[in-house]
Amino acid sequence: MLEINGLGKIYYGKKGGKQALQDVNLKLGPGEIVGLFGENGAGKTTLLKCILNFLSFQGEILLDGRKVDKRNIARLSFATCEHSFFPNLTPASHADFYRMHFGTFRDKRFETLMNFFELPMRTALKNYSTGQKNQFEVILALCQGADYILMDEPFAGNDVFNREDFYKVLLGILEPEETIFLSTHLIEEVERFVGRAVLLRKGRVAGDITTLELEEQDRTLMDYVKEIYGYRSDRVNRALKELTDEM
Ligand SMILES: Nc1ncnc2c1ncn2[C@@H]1O[C@H](COP(=O)(O)OP(=O)(O)OP(=O)(O)O)[C@@H](O)[C@H]1O
Helix, strand or coil: CEEEEEEEEEEEECCEEEEEEEEEEEEECCCCEEEEEECCCCCHHHHHHHHCCCCCCEEEEEECCEECCCCCHHHEEEEECCCCCCCCCCHHHHHHHHHHHCCCCCHHHHHHHHHHCCCCCCCCHHHCCHHHHHHHHHHHHHHCCCCEEEEECCCCCCCHHHHHHHHHHHHHHCCCCCEEEEECCCHHHHCCCCCEEEEEECCEEEEEEEHHHHHHCCCCHHHHHHHHCCCCCCHHHHHHHHHHHHC
């Protein structure tokens, strides 16, 4: 169980502090596939980086009752659109490196996913296309052998078929105890993939619902998101009208 209690994060700069997260309370259990949604700047990346202990924060984050530190950090993995692999190394070298550092490295899964996405094993990552780099980033996070796999907009730059394949493959390969926490703006696309949606707004949890609850209420995830954010579909038309009236 990943438990987040009273999490707050302030970024300090020359112009003062920016409250990026405030009183965030969440529990993610084993085997959950959770989507993390929110507008630009809502605090999604900051939340994931706090969980990974990459950033200092207020409050408490516990993994099965223990703070995240070097003793248990291997139970968490991270796929980020900023990429965390070594660009000069090949996938084969990454596999060697991961095997050496993570006793839980999933060799078979690595080989299967590399083959499925037809990624060359002996080409330096810097020579991969952006989409291939994203695929590899996600593959590494999935193969580290972590129980909690965090993903931050991992498919930015991948084509839609490729993303669809990834969701299907993911659902097919995940073990029951593996948990996914996926930050993305692709709300409609991941609706069938996630079992629960957490919505952030201005650094706070604004919504938390399972897809089963949504089904029971006969609502789509997009309906829920629009409702939570008070989205006004007439906003664009009104703005355009104001602009054209001015002319
Ligand atoms: N290193 C930083 N220094 C100062 N402020 C930051 C820093 N990183 C993020 N912020 C601010 O913290 C807030 C949350 O940012 P964060 O990147 O977590 O949002 P996000 O939900 O991931 O956004 P996006 O969807 O645009 O990626 C924003 O207001 C952002 O400007």
